[in-house]
Amino acid sequence: MNNFVLYLILILAIILNGVSITTAANENETVIVDQEMEQEYGSFTNRIVNPLIDYIRELEAELDKRKLKDKEIKDLKEKLIKHESNEAIIKELRSQIVDLHNSCNDFRKELVNNTLQLEMCENQLRTLNSSIIENGKVMTNLTVRDNKGAISLNTTLLQLENNQDNVLKEELDPRLCQIDVSYPFAKSLGIRTINVPGIDSFDVQCDSATIGFGWTIIQRRFKEDVNFNRNWASYREGFGTFAGDFFLGLEKIHRLTNSGRYELYVHMEDSLGKIVHSRYDNFKIAGEDDDYVLSSLGQFTGNSDQMRRFEHMKFSTFDHDRDSLENGNCAVMWVSGWWHGDCRSNNLNGVCANTKKCGAIYSGVKMLIRPKEEVKIKK
Structure with missing residues (x-):
């Protein structure tokens, strides 16, 4: 568009220059003819050239506006692409969060079961330890008694154990x-x-x-x-x-x-x-x-x-x-x-x-x- 404007101005300059040369070659013509020519060409410039220049300027302004809108559209497309990419990332992250939540629930259940088994083992150990201590006390008491009393006590205990083991x-x-x-x-x-x-x-x-x-x-x-x-x-x-x-x-x-x-x-x-x-x-x-x-x-x-x-x-x-x-x-x-x-x-x-x-x-x-x-x- 800028080149077109330059060409137009150049043509106008040539026309005006031709007018000047023609005017100089006829210096002997009367002043009245010169004035009429100047008025005629000035009127031509006002009627044809100036409106053309204004139109060209309006075209340039309109092109600038279109370039600005094209740039805005390009920026919006880039933002849309980024937004769609972010939505995909968010969706993937949500899926990962759900997987992590399920894994945590499975781990929690496993932890509860392991904790329960550990408590059971600890209780069994305490029970065995208490049994050892009680058996030790019983043996100590038995040793301080006479043989007849110890034999009678052992016999009674064996009878009670046998009675408990018998299944009716x-x-x-x-x-x-x-x-x-x-x-x-x-x-x-x-x-x-x-x-x-x-x-x-x-x-x-x-x-x-x-x-x-x-x-x-x-x-x-x-x-x-x-x-x-x-x-x-x-x-x-x-x-x-x-x-x-x-x-x-x-x-x-x-x-x-x-x-x-x-x-x-x-x-x-x-x-x-x-x-x-x-x-x-x-x-x-x-x-x-x-x-x-x-x-x-x-x-x-x-x-x-x-x-x-x-x-x-x-x-x-x-x-x-x-x-x-x-x-x-x-x-x-x-x-x-x-x-x-x-x-x-x-x-x-x-x-x-x-x-x-x-x-x-x-x-x-x-x-x-x-x-x-x-x-x-x-x-």
Whole structure:
């Protein structure tokens, strides 16, 4: 455009110069002719040349504006490209954050399991150490007695151990634990095999020392030698040993409590010997299709209605979440399977601390059931 303007000015200069030469060659013409020529060419300049120059300038200004807009459009395109690139980066970062969060949850679960196993090992070591110390004391006491007394004491101890190791197994009615078992089994280990409709025969442990005859233990914790953070299948079938801590199994408890009317007794004792107890006259849980919901407790007697807040709750484990909490799993939070509600309450299967306090506050916990109507059964 600048070159075009220069060419136009050059042409105008030549025309004007030609006019000057023509004017000089005719110096003898009259002054009137010169004036008319000057007026004519001046009028030509005003009418043709000046408007043309103004138009050219307007074109130059318009081109400058278009160049400025082109630059703005280019800048906007570059910003758009950067924005799209940032969106992709943000999306990738969010995906990485989700992956990290999932990894942290997996690590947290693994840490909880490892911590629980470590606590169990520590408790076992303390128990073994206490047993060694007690055995040492017993041996010391035995050595200071005369031979006759020592032999008599050893014989008595062996008889008691043999009585505890003998398993009383008879395939009878599930109410077998109601038999008035005579000494020494009235206050020690008594295991019997029972038949219940809908399931194969299985062993139960009877308890005649806690609250009288006829009770079957369905859960016990006092040694802390068993991990209660189990999956759904383990709680369904049961786990542990009758010599230590155990859980009888949800399916067995369901079959028992649905074969007749059963009462439940919960016995809890702290480290100072204080006993908290709850008794319910119509304990029943539903089957697996209903997530073993605690469907009934009945009327309460005792000094602490501990189980009432779990009534009508479904059973939950870390791999079978059926609690009422929308976000989270109470079984993971309390590290145990139970009839969890909204996670605000600990439970009798919860983690025990180093002070050997089960269910957060108790050193010993036991759950027992028996038929509501006492029936005597012959051996």
